Amino acid sequence: MAAVRELIGLACDGCKRRNYTTTKNRKTHTEKFAIKKFCPNCRAHTLHREHKVS
Numbered sequence: 001m002a003a004v005r006e007l008i009g010l011a012c013d014g015c016k017r018r019n020y021t022t023t024k025n026r027k028t029h030t031e032k033f034a035i036k037k038f039c040p041n042c043r044a045h046t047l048h049r050e051h052k053v054s
Ligand SMILES: [Zn+2]
Pocket: 012, 013, 014, 015, 016, 017, 039, 040, 041, 042, 043, 046
């Protein structure tokens, strides 16, 4: 069931740079999510939002 897990990127809300990629389960996470992560470009912890990769 590979189609259930969707590859997504996490883009910094400040500089819009995509710093992380992850997968999410489409069945359990149907809504958009955002997470605080370290952005090397901003050199700070910023909000990273889900960003479609493919
Ligand atoms: Zn940033």
